Amino acid sequence: MDSKRIAVPDRSACAACGSCMDVCPRKAISVFRGSYAVVDDRRCVGCGMCSRVCPAGVILMEVRP
Amino acid sequence: MKSVRSAKRHWYHYLWLYSLFFFAAGFFNILFAWLGLVSFLLPLVFAFGFGTKGFCNRYCDRGQFLRMFGGQLGLSRGGSMPAWMKGKPFRYAFMVFFFAMFGNIIYTTWLIAHGAGSLSEVVTILWSVRVPWQWAYAGGVEPWVASFAFQLYSLMLTSEIIALATMLWFRPRSWCVYCPMGTLTQLVCKRKASSEEKMQEGDFAK
Ligand code: SF4
Ligand code: SF4
Ligand code: SF4
Numbered sequence: 001m002d003s004k005r006i007a008v009p010d011r012s013a014c015a016a017c018g019s020c021m022d023v024c025p026r027k028a029i030s031v032f033r034g035s036y037a038v039v040d041d042r043r044c045v046g047c048g049m050c051s052r053v054c055p056a057g058v059i060l061m062e063v064r065p
Numbered sequence: 066m067k068s069v070r071s072a073k074r075h076w077y078h079y080l081w082l083y084s085l086f087f088f089a090a091g092f093f094n095i096l097f098a099w100l101g102l103v104s105f106l107l108p109l110v111f112a113f114g115f116g117t118k119g120f121c122n123r124y125c126d127r128g129q130f131l132r133m134f135g136g137q138l139g140l141s142r143g144g145s146m147p148a149w150m151k152g153k154p155f156r157y158a159f160m161v162f163f164f165a166m167f168g169n170i171i172y173t174t175w176l177i178a179h180g181a182g183s184l185s186e187v188v189t190i191l192w193s194v195r196v197p198w199q200w201a202y203a204g205g206v207e208p209w210v211a212s213f214a215f216q217l218y219s220l221m222l223t224s225e226i227i228a229l230a231t232m233l234w235f236r237p238r239s240w241c242v243y244c245p246m247g248t249l250t251q252l253v254c255k256r257k258a259s260s261e262e263k264m265q266e267g268d269f270a271k
Contacts, residue, residue: 013151016251017241018122022132034111034118034254053136055236056151 002064005046010058011036020050020059029059077123081130088225091218095186095201095211098218105167105246112250116257121247128241131228135237146235151242163224163245166192170216178209186211189219190226 007029009020014036020029021037028043029050037050037059051059087104090097104127108120121128135141149155176182186199198218202211228240241247 015151015156015242015247016118016121016254017128017238017247018118019132019236019238019241021122031118031122033116033258034251035258053236053238055146055239056242057145057236058151 003044003046004064005048005061006041006044006064007039007046007048007050008060008062009037009039009050009054010060011038013056013058015056017055019053019055023049023053025049075123078129078133080124080126081133083126084130084225087126088222091201091214091221093201094203095198095214095218096206098214098221099210101217101221104221108246108250109253112253112257116254116261118247118250118254121241121244121250127225127228127244128238131232131238131240134229135232141232141237142234143237144235146231146239146242150239156243156248159243160245160248164249166220170213170220173216174209174213177212178207184208184212184215186215188215188222191223 007020009029016031016034016036018031021031025047026043026045028040028045029037030040032038041064046061046064048061051061087097087100090100104125108118108125111117111119173182177184186197186202187195188198189195198215202215204211224240224244228244231239
């Protein structure tokens with residue numbers, strides 16, 4: 001079953017540091033071409049680990065559309 | 066901040082040890098500071114060669130150091146960075162400033178190599194505090210070689226101190242948001258990604 005929430009990084013403010021990718025237990029978030037973080041919404045379970053670790057605080061946890 | 070554990074341990078999670086080695090080695094023999102050039106070149110190899118921030122994402126010793134001490138050991142207070150600090154104007158300005166300082170190091174080294182200027186055996190912290198460091202240098206190399214080492218060590222130590230300060234105050238890897246090398250490699254990657262996209266669009270148009 002899909003989780004209620006999902007991680008949504010703000011591309012324009014992302015520093016592409018990869019902290020989020022390092023903590024994600026589901027390998028659901030990755031840095032796309034060294035440019036910004038992207039989330040695979042089928043894998044994301046909405047745990048919020050990435051959002052808590054992001055140094056720039058640019059990952060919002062939103063209700064799955 | 067509550068300590069955050071990575072999903073899985075990998076060998077590169079131990080690269081923070083290299084940071085310790087670098088600063089300790091330079092403390093005893095300043096010539097080790099030349100190794101700092103590796104930290105300047107590797108991220109660029111990833112960015113220009115592969116178009117990724119692979120260095121930042123995994124293999125940067127400083128990034129791992131901040132993650133280890135700020136995150137895993139929980140030394141970070143975990144506050145949010147102020148908006149100006151993570152905004153583009155500051156990030157770009159800090160990058161320009163930092164590389165100008167690096168350029169200045171090269172210029173001074175060049176001057177000394179050409180007989181102008183002289184070697185000072187000091188490590189300058191935060192561009193202002195000059196700490197005598199003569200124990201770490203026993204001579205035996207050209208003055209410019211030693212001078213470059215002292216200056217590069219100063220720059221590395223200065224940025225490490227700034228990085229540790231924001232690690233303690235904000236989230237562990239807050240330095241990585243405004244790290245000049247991180248900003249530069251992200252710019253290179255974005256440029257590369259968009260030009261490759263354009264090339265592909267060109268292919269479709271044919
Ligand atoms: S942790 Fe934040 S700034 Fe770093 S790559 Fe992920 S979303 Fe971007
Ligand atoms: S919310 Fe959890 S599962 Fe989803 S991307 Fe972030 S860390 Fe991964
Ligand atoms: S942003 Fe700077 S300190 Fe952080 S991982 Fe990249 S190169 Fe290392």
